[in-house]
Amino acid sequence: MKQTDNNVRFLFVSLSVLLLLSLTGCWSSHEIEEQSLGIGVAFDKGKKSNIEKELNEQEEGKDLITSTYQLITPQVASSTTKQAGPQKKSYVNVSETGNSVLQMARELSLRSEQPITGHHMKVIVIGEDLARSFNLEQLLDQVFRDNDIRPSCIVLFSKGRASNTLETKAAGEIPAFRLVGIVDNAYRTTRILPPMSLNKLDGKIKSESSFLLQNVISVNGEVKFAGAAIIKGKTNKMTGFLNEEELEGVTWITGKGKGGLVKSFDKETGQLIVYDIESMKSSIKPRVKGNNISFDVNIESEGRLSENWVVSGNPFKNEFLKKAEKASEKEVKRLVRNVVEKMQKEYRVDVAGFGNRLRIEHPRVWKKVKKDWDQTFSEIPINYHVKLTIKDYGTSGSAKK
Structure with a gap:
């Protein structure tokens, strides 16, 4: 038994020495x-x-x-x-x-x-x-x-x-x-x-x-x-x-924004309303009928009413919140419409991922059009659907009815 223990120790020591010899350390370090x-x-x-x-x-x-x-x-x-x-x-x-x-x-x-x-x-x-x-x-x-x-x-x-x-x-x-x-x-x-x-x-x-x-x-x-x-x-x-506004439009189309705001104006008073983005998502849905291609862009967001210059507007009333939502939705639609027009009419390029969605959902169609996609994209109709929801409006406002 004692001889076996000595053999094990000798083997362990030998292996340790061999491992030490094989270690190069930081030989190539500076x-x-x-x-x-x-x-x-x-x-x-x-x-x-x-x-x-x-x-x-x-x-x-x-x-x-x-x-x-x-x-x-x-x-x-x-x-x-x-x-x-x-x-x-x-x-x-x-x-x-x-x-x-x-x-x-x-x-x-x-x-x-x-x-x-x-x-x-x-x-x-x-x-x-x-x-x-x-x-x-x-x-x-x-x-x-x-x-x-x-x-x-x-x-x-x-x-x-x-x-x-x-x-x-x-x-x-x-x-x-x-x-x-x-x-x-x-x-x-x-x-x-x-x-x-x-x-x-x-x-x-x-x-x-x-x-x-x-x-x-x-x-x-x-x-x-x-x-x-x-x-x-x-x-x-x-x-x-x-420009900066057009980049905002791309962010809404892709739904990749993590935060930000939307400035709009009350239809009746012309006063400023600021919607603070808490979440954003968007889906680009390609529609294919024969040789015709179109896209639906569905944008949704939840946020808060962070700034309101409409003195007569009561943020505690659902009626005013709906007006604020509609005004913000109108502004987002404007941003999206403007950047799409610039992509399609001025530069004839797709930088918002429309072609990628077509490739994923209709791969056979994509194979036919991918070679000249930027040119094809410039002639495709695009529809927008925007839904913004104000979930929070802070504590400021009038409680009068």
Whole structure:
């Protein structure tokens, strides 16, 4: 028995030693102090930096791209915490111009001893001029292939120079984090699209369907989400733009809003009524009769009466609540009708998912029309049905009868 126990101990010790020998540890690791963490990148039409002009560098080809990388380095982080002041930045922006996205990233190694890493990349912003002239599949090919950049990284569009969205005048604020934070505010408004991650964007591009990219504008270091860019499926280039109201219409059609409000006006007094959205759902129902296709859009929402400028309106009375509901429904119908008209008549694109519903419910019909779907969609009749219900009106109001 004793001999058996000794054999077991010897075997256990031997296995432990072998396992220790096989452990490599972090042999391929790099110290955090030696890294520059890339947290954002902006792509714009080519514009050479001062140092590139000084070197008089000439790239082959005329279609140049300027990549602006937002970096956080240990030196920046430590100095920011030690020194306070309105001019102190918590980030560094570095730009490179060329015709290869990968080469531009590698060029940074000629300007700093700290190589850039993309593991923490949060946002990619694409400028308008670039999106109009470049195919997004080609532009982002290297990004899609890069194992360093996570598929959850979100993609935005910018009217104007995308690099401007990675600037701020607020001390301690990091622009890339600010953009991601605004995306998270979708529960407060119908003017923010669901986040478009690299993973989702790759699927949209491969499907050849038209889609929207959230637009962000920047002025003097301040930014605002304002409307969306229309990316045409056939070309994967920007073909148009939806303003903030039109983006609201798309949100109502898709039913993907998490919150927001509807401003309408009382029919009799012309005074303001504000409906606060608590829930929203929508269904797109395709109708097929022979060669004729049509759609019914059924929108439902529950919310609360959050602001009422109608002095004579008593929110405790069902009669007034019904009037408020009808006024809000009329406004939603207007938003939906306007954006559908713009999609069908001006841009001839489907960016609200009508084709996808047809593909799901009538796959045989979809196979016949999918090749020229955007053109076909522009001639299809669409009917709207909107039902809003005020479930809550707060405690303010008159109890008089």
